Amino acid sequence: MKTVSDRASRPVVRTAAGAVRGTWEPCSPGAAEGSSAAVFRGIPYAAAPVGALRFAPPQPCEAWDGIRDASAFGPTPQRGDTGITLIPEHSIPGDDTLNVNVWTPAPEASAKLPVIVWIHGGGFISGSPASPWYDGRAFARDGVVLVTISYRLGFIGFGAVDGAPANRGVLDWVRALEWVQQNVAGFGGDPDRVTIAGQSAGGGAVLTLLGVPATEGLFAAGYAMSAAVAAPSLDAAAARTRHLARLGGVTPDLAGLGSLPEARIIELQRRITAPAAPRILRDVHGMLRDGLMIGPLPDGDVVPLDALQGTAHGPSAHVPLALSTADDELMGMFTPRPILDRAPRRAVLRALGASAAVADRWLETPEVQATASSVALVGRYATDAVFRSWVPRVARARGASAVAGTTWTSRYSWHAPDTEAGAPHFAGHCSDVPFVFDRLDAVGVERVAGTAPPQALADAVHGALVRFARDGDPGWEADRDGTGPARIFDVPVREQRDAYASAVALLEASHSRDASAHPSR
Structure with a gap:
């Protein structure tokens, strides 16, 4: 592990798409001496999900020449004004919202350190990997490489859209895990010792991923905190799509919904997920009956099993x-x-x-x-x-x-x-x-x-x-x-x-x- 006094030059790691330059940061904030972590922020793992790619599976990002600066967080998926949240959710504008951040004590292939991939929460409609609560320096201090990932949120990530693949947010998780397998060794991580972890919607993501065939072999363990499980039926998801399309004045398919600006979709999303009744017991009853209204959807393809069956019988159910x-x-x-x-x-x-x-x-x-x-x-x-x-x-x-x-x-x-x-x-x-x-x-x-x-x-x-x-x-x-x-x-x-x-x-x-x-x- 590097000490603060060793940080004369910024760390550089070569990924499959090109080299990135991070920063050395003390593992204990404000410490003048002691261990430090190499931190790389805003590294794209897929192309910007804009235009024709908004409702498409994640696509490879373009390679770059030279060394890409990775000292600042990349753009975050937008979720509109969610008010004051328990976890600070820093929002960063921009198109390249599918990116990862890495904290490592030893950015060198020989280190072979355990890896944690953190999936943030937010009910599948909000959250941000740029939150200061997800700072990974303590993990680097303790000999672990931490990777935090972003993914498409809300209706754009999880809404049922005729003509578009279901579970686009899940496909983002899969692509981010593929990026980890391809690149984490250069950051000092062992691709055979990857633990997926998350809280709230991130915990629900962990449970979901145990049942996703495309993730088989991409991680070795799961750590789910306060797992929030979305359990919308196909019929309920389709009904919400029709509702949103009516509100937006478009057809409930890829052509119609793809014509709406992102900000308009986020605005309408709130209206299709808000409780219908003001009374406390009715509100809670609806939440208990229906679960989260937007999230991973058992579609028979990307997510073939519900969360419970996936954890017990899915292709990655064997992991601890x-x-x-x-x-x-x-x-x-x-x-x-x-x-x-x-x-x-x-x-x-x-x-x-x-x-x-x-x-x-x-x-x-x-x-x-x-x-x-x-x-x-x-x-x-x-x-x-x-x-x-x-x-x-x-x-x-x-x-x-x-x-x-x-x-x-x-x-x-x-x-x-x-x-x-x-x-x-x-x-x-x-x-x-x-x-x-x-x-x-x-x-x-x-x-x-x-x-x-x-x-x-x-x-x-x-x-x-x-x-x-x-x-x-x-x-x-x-x-x-x-x-x-x-x-x-x-x-x-x-x-x-x-x-x-x-x-x-x-x-x-x-x-x-x-x-x-x-x-x-």
Whole structure:
């Protein structure tokens, strides 16, 4: 690993398309001495997806002569004004939005270091690989090459368009992984030790990619945090396309939709994905029933299997997989409402779509019984239904599969102490991201972790992913049937069996079919 004093010249690496020149940056921000990482930003892995390529599969980028400057982030896929987001989402204009960023301690082919490819979250409609929360210097410090990737978002990346290939965002992930295989050795990475990792939509991407035939052999392990799974049916996706086309005054096909400016598509996209009803229970019920409205679509071709079947029986199901969620993913979405708090809890759950048996079973779990209000109950139910229930479902399905690899589960449970005024006092969505990147000093972290997040916890959370990428094992006992033991990332860190008891209580009798069913092809 280079030290700060060794950085007399900027690092240069030759890729298949041409040479790139990065920068040396200290692994610890502000450090005068110590280790440094070679950082390369904005390297294109495919041609700009504009014009005729907007709805096309990713195409090879043109080679360049000389040395391309890679000191600044490249353009990011646009998603319009999303307001203030938990993770800062830096937006950079430009056409060459399909690019990668690399952090490495040793940009030389002899290093053969483990590689993590990070897929950012944002509900498949937002997010940015240029976020300061995804700074990879801590991974380089610990002997890992980190690659962050961009991909087409929203309707442009995932909408069903007659005449265009489905799952264009998935095809972008595939092309980025192919780029890694072709080029990462020059950055010091070992192409045989690639771990795909991501949070929220990025976690959902990890689960999806285990079932994508085109990715077979492109990665060796998966690490999915707070996996957000989109489950639109083909009919529902086609209906949303027709709706968007009507709003835009065009035909619902490639010719019509291709005539709309990108900004107009992004504007209309919000209208076809916004909840139809203003009432809290209806909004949540729709989310629980339909999942994310835009995202990877089981199309029988690019994505032949749904996420659950892909993790258990897909072409890459054999790879080791680690799963995690935060304890209180959606607790911060709901504000106190006196009328709701006066409603019987069982009636609230029934309004959210829970069957009578599931409502009774879930209400009996200790974690739920400790919930103080009906508003908190809605947040906990949404957390379990949207995020946490996927952990035992996937662990069970993989445990029952003859081809699936080993599975580990964990929970992120820490939150700022109740004595810290203004800090969130729950382990909400995205709160674990600064810990896994060991970037507790990044801008905006106090919004999810308060002003004094514990470094020892960052060491544990970040260290688990480093060990997993390096050794194929995050450091605790595997989960073979959805009951654990799970690693609990809290202060202190510990293991716990049945750590997902409330989420398991939501699983209907159909979960046994999830675990044992083989895919229809």
